[in-house]
Amino acid sequence: MKIGVLALQGAFAEHITALHRLEVETVPVRLPRQLVGLDGLIIPGGESTTITSLMLSYNLRTEISRLAENGLPILGTCAGMILLAREVSDDGVEPVSVMGITVRRNAFGRQRESFEADLEIPVLGEKPFPGVFIRAPLIEQVTDEVEVLARLDDNTIVAARQGTLLACAFHPELTDDLRFHRYFLSIAGGE
Ligand code: GLN
Numbered sequence: 001m002k003i004g005v006l007a008l009q010g011a012f013a014e015h016i017t018a019l020h021r022l023e024v025e026t027v028p029v030r031l032p033r034q035l036v037g038l039d040g041l042i043i044p045g046g047e048s049t050t051i052t053s054l055m056l057s058y059n060l061r062t063e064i065s066r067l068a069e070n071g072l073p074i075l076g077t078c079a080g081m082i083l084l085a086r087e088v089s090d091d092g093v094e095p096v097s098v099m100g101i102t103v104r105r106n107a108f109g110r111q112r113e114s115f116e117a118d119l120e121i122p123v124l125g126e127k128p129f130p131g132v133f134i135r136a137p138l139i140e141q142v143t144d145e146v147e148v149l150a151r152l153d154d155n156t157i158v159a160a161r162q163g164t165l166l167a168c169a170f171h172p173e174l175t176d177d178l179r180f181h182r183y184f185l186s187i188a189g190g191e
Helices: 012-021 048-057 061-069 079-084 179-188
Strands: 002-006 025-029 040-043 074-077 085-088 099-104 114-119 129-134 138-142 147-151 157-162 165-168
Touching: 002 012, 012 025, 012 040, 012 179, 040 061, 040 079, 040 179, 048 061, 048 079, 074 079, 079 085, 079 099, 079 165, 099 157, 099 165, 138 157, 147 165, 165 179
Parallel strands: 002 025, 002 040, 040 074, 074 165, 085 099
Antiparallel strands: 099 138, 114 129, 147 157, 157 165
């Protein structure tokens, strides 16, 4: 299995480390040709406005969108989740626009800008997952095709899946818990 990690800006190195720990071949993706032959792609957290403009400069946005429509499994974390959304409450971002979620950027206000929360994510088993939130977005709305995977105690949606597309508002690559990555690999492997 070969997984690409979009390596334009943000926390891509941490995703590559997590995938190495799972003994998966990884490709840092900076050019469209590096998307060829991948079994999955991770779009990391970072600054979605910056990643947008770099994706446009390197002609990656249209190609990623086309591959996603053709079933390429993609995991978007934090800014990566914003980039998967069909609707973003911000004009500075031009998302890849493939997932039926409406996302609000920097949604937690100053006091809760960054926080950790133990999340119940039934698809990962009973043990709570350590959610690390950094200037995180939230999912305001989902369409019928989208399965909600995790919510905060106040019901805010923070992880979702639509077929082979997976998105979370938190940073699984910044914890030692590899279950979220493993779950993505199972999707990439056809489960
Ligand atoms: N605040 C960032 C954005 O709007 C996302 C933060 C992150 O990826 N940690 O793009």
